Amino acid sequence: MGLNQQEVNILMVDDRPENLLALEAVLQQPHYRLVSATSGEEALKCVLKEEFAVILLDVQMPGMNGFETAKLIKARERSRHIPIIFITAIHQATEHVHHGYAVGANDYIFKPFHPDTLRLKVESFVKIHRDREILKQRTRELEEANKLLKRTSSELRRTEALARMIGETSRDTIVTYEEAGTILSVNSAVVEMFGYEPSALQGKPVSTLVEVAGLGIGKTVESTAVRLDGTSFPVDMQIGEASLEGQHIYVCSIRDITERKQIEAARTEQYHLLENLVVERTQDLFRSQERFRKIFQSSPSAIAIRSLLDCRYLDVNDYWVDVTGYSADDVRGATSDLLRLTPWGEEERLTPHQPEWQRSVRNARVSYETASGVVRQGLLSTEEIELHGEPCQLILITDITDRMMFEKEMARLERLNLIGEMGAGIAHEIRNPMTTVRGFLQMSRKNANPPSYENIELMVAELDRANAIITEFLTLAKNKTTNREATSLNNIVDAIFPLIQAEALMSDKDVKLELTDIPNLDLDEKEIRQVILNLALNGLEAMSSGGLLTIRTGRDEGDVVLEICDQGPGIPPEMLEKIGTPFVTTKETGTGLGLAVCYSVAARHGARIEVKTGETGTTFLVRFAL
Known part of the structure; x- marks a missing residue:
């Protein structure tokens, strides 16, 4: 719908409804939308909401009269251009008319008005309104066209600058030539790629650089180019076509692919090397799998592989079948614990979901049950492995029933x-x-x-x-009872020291104490005194006159240690491994029971005895665990 056919708004303002009906009857047309207002205030509200082509305004209205309403309408920026036709029944006052024009009236009609005259005046103002709208639209279109022109010019300048920059900075040679094959321009990359100066190529055929005959438009084609010195090199070419003022212009982009060809050749060689390596690795893998299969099947231990996802048996070796009595077909795919593994000395069986069953185990002593119900003993070792992406567990049981x-x-x-x-x-x-x-x-x-x-x-x-x-x-009896209580080892040594010192003085020897602060221990005082006395007397008897016996106490790696050191000739190597055996002694009159008693007392106290001997003397260490 054109602007001349669009519906226009006409505002009629009169406090009398019969006057509004009369105006509506006169102005009724298809392209008019008549809006009625019965007061100046209502008219102002309508003007604020909508755009009107003309306003018919009654001068004499109660409250806000026509002059005041017109003045407010003209004071508003958006509505000041709307033409106002005053309708009045007052004929005599010339100053009254002047006042109307002063507040913004465009015309006057006196009642009673002639319908055709009113209709013509309204149509003239409507035409002015439509012309103004057309002018606005044309102005907006011109403004948009101007903006588009500026934007296009800016983009054109930017495109030209970008094309020039690309041509100057590109490492590809860009050649522009006519349909006849004559070079029009070439960028500076031609100097490095071909050895020509750009000016030297203008007007020459494009075949001077590369052959373009028969090449398709827009396709990238691999070809061979020739330098100024006559050497050739591989290139990628792409040709584009453009029409400028009715003349066909062609642009050829030439890229040196010598380095790419070298990389491709090296890559091909590397591919063949990798292919050969894959073949070798595959053969190694097959050999490794074959070795694993042979080791798996010929191992003297029972070996099984189970899935950690559903505890399903995947495979077992021949020895597993022989020792357990189950057939391989019965085992493969089974999810139950066929062997009923039980840790040694316990009654609760291991289940595949227990953490201690799933983690790596080394030589854990277990009991297992064969298919016939016979309970045997073995050493269990497990390791988590992955087969074809599935987490599995390698189970190895070394049967030790016969060895036990x-x-x-x-x-x-x-x-x-x-x-x-x-x-x-x-x-x-x-x-x-x-x-x-x-x-x-x-x-x-x-x-x-x-x-x-x-x-x-x-x-x-x-x-x-x-x-x-x-x-x-x-x-030496193992069932001997002990009366152990929290006791200071230093106090026991202090109590027995005078007796040891007297024995030493009788044989012209000396004893030295080196006691440090140590915690109390659960000890049977009488038995510990016997151990100290036996070891001290042995040390005194092993030394010649003038020898020194040292008794120390201290802590070492969480143990309380009692040391008795002598300066004797040491214990012969052949006797060292028999120390503590009853009736084995180096003394002429000894029974060999003294050290055996010491070892027995130490065992009842959860202690251990260590011996360090050499040519400068022997040290007995009694280690009490805290």
Whole structure:
């Protein structure tokens, strides 16, 4: 719809409804939209809301009259251009008309008005309004066109500058030529790429640089170019076409791809190397898998592979099948714990979902059950692996049932051997005093006189010696009860020190104490005194006159340590590994039970005895764990 056919708004203002009806009857047309207002205030509201082509305004209205309404309408920027036709019944006052024009009236109509006259005046103002709207629209279109022209000119200048900059900075040679093949221009990249100066190529055929005949427009084509010195090199070319003032212009972009060709050649060579490497790695993988399969199947341990996702058995080796009694087909795919693994000495079985079952384990002693219900012992080792992207667990069980039976038999035989050795030692040590007593008693039986006092004292001494041997032997008993309580080790050493010092003085030797602050320990004071006395006396007997015996206490790596150091000749290597064995001694008159008693007491206290020996002396260390 054109502007001349668009509907226009006409505002009619009169306080009398019959006058508004009369105006509406006169002005009724298809392209008019008549808006009525019965007061100046209502007219102002309408003007604020809508745009009007003309306003018919009654002068005489109660409240705000026509002059005041017109003055307010003209005072507003957006409505000051709207023409106002005053309608009045007052004819006589010329100053009244002047007042109307002064406040912005464009015309006057006096009542009673002629309909055609009113219609013509309104149509003239409507035409002026439409002309003004057309002028506004044309003005807006011109402004938009001007903005577009400025924007286009700016873009053109920017495009030209960008094209010039691209041509000057591009590493590609850009050649512009006519349809006949004559070069029009060339950028500065031609100097470095071809060796020509740009001015030297103008007017020459483009074939001087590269052959373009038969090449398609817009396609990138690989070709060969020729330098000024006659050498050739590979290039990528792309041709574009443009029309300028009816003349066809062609632009050819030439890119040197020598470096790319070299990279492609190196990449091809590298690809072949990698391909050969993949083949070698694949062969190595196959060989590795074959070695793993052979190791897996020929291992002397039972090996199984289970999925950590659903605890499903994936594979087992032949030894696993032999030792458990299950067939490989029954095992593969099973999710239950067929072996019923149980940690050694416990009753609760391991389940595949327990953390200690899933983490890596090394030689954990377990019991397992075969298909026939036989319980066997083994060493369990596990390791988490990945097969084809699935987390799995490698389970290895080394069966030690036969070895345990052999070890038990060896231990039994060793105990029997030890009992035999101890029996022989006891018999030897006790037979000597008993032989002495028996000899004197036989002499007394043949002789009518009673045995002399000296002989009786000798027999009693021999019997005491036999009793002492038996007493020391019984001290080795494992079931001996101890009375342990929190005691200071330093106090025990201080209490027994005078006795050790007296023994040392009798043999022209010396004893030194080096005691440090240590915590109390749960000790049986009598047994610890016996250990200290035995080790100290052994050290004194091992030294010659002038020797020094040192007794120390201290802490080392969380242990309380008792050290007894002598300056004797040391213990022979062949005797060192037999230290603590009953009736093994280097003394001429010793029984070998003293150190055995020390080891037995240390074991009952949860302690351990270490020996350091050399040519400058021997140190016994008793370590009490805190």
